[in-house]
Amino acid sequence: MKSISISILFVSICLFGYSQNIKPDSKIIVDDPKLHQIIPENAQIEILAEGFEWSEGPLWLASESKVIFSDIPNNAIFEWSEKGGKKLFLKNSGYTSDKKRGGEIGSNALLLDKDGRLILCQHGDRRIARMNTDLKNPSTDFTTIIDKYQGKRLNSPNDATFHKNGDIYFTDPAYGLEFYLDDPAKEIDFQGVFKVDKNGEITLLTKELSCPNGIAFSPDYTKLYVANSDPEKAIWMVYDVAKNGLLKNGKVFFDATERAKHQKGLPDGMKVHPNGWIFASGPGGILIFTPDAKLLGTISTGEETANCAFNSDFTQLYITADNYLLRVKLIEN
Numbered sequence: 001m002k003s004i005s006i007s008i009l010f011v012s013i014c015l016f017g018y019s020q021n022i023k024p025d026s027k028i029i030v031d032d033p034k035l036h037q038i039i040p041e042n043a044q045i046e047i048l049a050e051g052f053e054w055s056e057g058p059l060w061l062a063s064e065s066k067v068i069f070s071d072i073p074n075n076a077i078f079e080w081s082e083k084g085g086k087k088l089f090l091k092n093s094g095y096t097s098d099k100k101r102g103g104e105i106g107s108n109a110l111l112l113d114k115d116g117r118l119i120l121c122q123h124g125d126r127r128i129a130r131m132n133t134d135l136k137n138p139s140t141d142f143t144t145i146i147d148k149y150q151g152k153r154l155n156s157p158n159d160a161t162f163h164k165n166g167d168i169y170f171t172d173p174a175y176g177l178e179f180y181l182d183d184p185a186k187e188i189d190f191q192g193v194f195k196v197d198k199n200g201e202i203t204l205l206t207k208e209l210s211c212p213n214g215i216a217f218s219p220d221y222t223k224l225y226v227a228n229s230d231p232e233k234a235i236w237m238v239y240d241v242a243k244n245g246l247l248k249n250g251k252v253f254f255d256a257t258e259r260a261k262h263q264k265g266l267p268d269g270m271k272v273h274p275n276g277w278i279f280a281s282g283p284g285g286i287l288i289f290t291p292d293a294k295l296l297g298t299i300s301t302g303e304e305t306a307n308c309a310f311n312s313d314f315t316q317l318y319i320t321a322d323n324y325l326l327r328v329k330l331i332e333n
Contacts (some may be wrong), residue, residue: 023326025302026285030218035288035297038273038330045301045319046327049086051112052078055320056132057121057159058093058309059110064135067309067318069325072095072106072123077138080325090131090138092263094176095124098285099286103178109159109307114166119145121157123176128157128168128196148197151321152187159215159269159307167245168206169224170196171212192228206248209237211231214269214307218291219276225253227280229265234260236267238293254293269307273314273333283306299328 014186026045030036053073059092062068066143068089094107105124113119118131118138119255127147133139145156145168156176160168173191177183190207193215197203206212206226222249234257239247248271260262260266263283271279277296278289286308303321310317314333 020044021273023302023324025324026158027300028298028328029284029298030296031298032294032296034108034290036331038275038277038333039288039297039328040331043328043330045299047324048318048327049078049080049325050323052323052325054104054322055308057107057109058320058325059112059308060311060318060319061112061135062312065117067311067325068110069318069320070107070110072104072108073219075106075124077107077110078325086208086325090140091320092140093120094122096140096142097124099192101178102157102184102265104176108157108176111160111168113162119160119168121170123156123158126154126156126176128170145195146200146202149188149202150194151193155186155188155191158213159279161217163217163241164221165245167195167197169193169215169217171226172217173211173213173229177212180269193247199207203246205242206239206250208250211298213267214280215271216272216278218272219274222312223291225270225272225278225280227270227282229266231257231260231266231270233257234266235272235284236278236282242332249315252278254287254289254295256283256287264302265304268305269320273310279310279317280307280320281307281321285321301326 015314039243050073057070068079077090077093095105107120109121111119128145129142134143155174160170174199192207193205209228210292211229226237238253260283268281276291285301301321305321308319317328
């Protein structure tokens with residue numbers, strides 16, 4: 001009887017997913033049933049890994065069938081896969097000097113260029129860099145893509161996204177500086193949104209935001225969304241992208257300032273689904289918006305939530321939230 005009971009339990013686990021580590025204080029909040037076009041009605045938020053200090057910048061590596069993400073205070077990148085679980089991917093990912101310093105020194109956003117090379121926003125080294133070794137052999141052999149604007153050091157590049165022409169659009173708040181806005185090493189007197197082209201030419205796009213953070217294009221690259229992680233002005237902006245790559249007609253996309261007063265988190269990293277919906281980390285978790293700024297619902301993680309990333313076929317959403325890596329399974333479209 002004992003062996004039969006164990007077999008039945010094993011079958012139940014396989015069939016009904018009881019082995020999943022569901023985060024108990026998480027939930028999906030539905031503001032519009034249209035949300036279920038992508039998020040199943042029975043969707044749950046899984047804990048894939050935990051024990052980080054502040055997880056950020058998730059990136060799906062299709063060639064490796066795994067997700068990698070930054071742990072900023074620990075100056076490290078970790079990986080997670082179905083087969084291997086949690087592993088260290090790279091140490092000294094954002095700060096490569098031997099000189100001791102405080103602050104948020106690690107890498108933040110992680111991207112892949114058209115050749116599959118890893119691009120990192122490095123807080124500690126105050127630059128955007130390219131890893132020169134392949135993804136199977138990660139190393140701290142980096143080449144600087146950009147680290148200065150008009151001869152002055154950048155603050156600490158935070159998040160970035162590629163335009164279809166290969167230009168990198170990125171945000172440069174002061175979060176990586178040891179004393180933030182009052183850091184004596186701060187050389188630029190604003191927090192900007194920039195772009196850098198393939199020749200290394202950097203262009204200031206706007207300096208109107210106090211804490212520019214997450215950044216993402218619409219699927220047709222005609223709109224650019226930028227998060228502002230300021231509790232006094234917790235907003236997302238949307239800009240039209242001109243033919244020359246500059247921004248125009250900036251306006252507030254969504255204002256979450258009141259929401260931020262009673263829910264964990266601020267506007268931070270975001271990703272855009274091919275259907276145009278914006279999955280944006282902010283007060284309460286991951287907020288899902290239509291392109292006309294209608295809030296469809298929230299993936300409430302129960303934590304301050306930093307960022308998210310889709311897998312290749314958009315059937316899974318990976319979420320970095322405080323000391324967790326989480327996942328929500330989605331509907332294939």
